[in-house]
Amino acid sequence: MSFMWNRYLEFAYRRKPGSDERALGTEAGRLGLTAEIERRRIAMAAHEAKADIKAEETFNAFLAQLRELEDLLRRWEVPHVDGWTERGKVPVVRFSDIVELEDEDSGEVLTWHIVGEFEADPSRGRVSYKSPLGLAVVGRRIGETVLVRAPKGPEKWFTITRITLAP
Numbered sequence: 001m002s003f004m005w006n007r008y009l010e011f012a013y014r015r016k017p018g019s020d021e022r023a024l025g026t027e028a029g030r031l032g033l034t035a036e037i038e039r040r041r042i043a044m045a046a047h048e049a050k051a052d053i054k055a056e057e058t059f060n061a062f063l064a065q066l067r068e069l070e071d072l073l074r075r076w077e078v079p080h081v082d083g084w085t086e087r088g089k090v091p092v093v094r095f096s097d098i099v100e101l102e103d104e105d106s107g108e109v110l111t112w113h114i115v116g117e118f119e120a121d122p123s124r125g126r127v128s129y130k131s132p133l134g135l136a137v138v139g140r141r142i143g144e145t146v147l148v149r150a151p152k153g154p155e156k157w158f159t160i161t162r163i164t165l166a167p
Contacts, residue, residue, distance in 0.1 A: 023075040025116030040066050093137045100162035
């Protein structure tokens with residue numbers, strides 16, 4: 001889980017200082033962030049106990065990262081998801097749902113969890129609702145075909161075959 005938060009820190013400084021921009025994410029992501037902050041606080045306490053003056057610069061950088069993660073937690077919002085939103089009587093894909101897609105060309109079936117941008121990790125099947133895939137499927141129903149325009153690579157057509165409400 002630490003990798004995800006380190007990746008967030010790489011991009012954190014692109015945000016305006018003191019911004020109150022919302023950070024949408026899942027409850028699991030909020031719990032993971034809370035655990036990461038606690039892990040870093042414990043590591044800092046151990047460092048302070050050693051009073052290692054040579055590592056002062058590293059300590060200050062670590063402290064700045066901790067503050068950035070604490071700010072992210074302060075801005076973290078878990079959207080209220082109480083059952084499915086329905087268009088007619090058919091469930092539609094929403095934030096935090098798990099969606100199964102069939103590639104129209106290859107027939108391959110892919111499963112993606114739609115999450116907040118700071119939780120996204122495509123290697124673990126988690127994509128941001130702001131990603132090309134997330135934007136293509138959110139609000140769509142089972143049986144609909146969507147076009148995904150990725151920044152790199154060809155456009156791909158997928159059919160939504162299953163929507164699962166995330167735990």
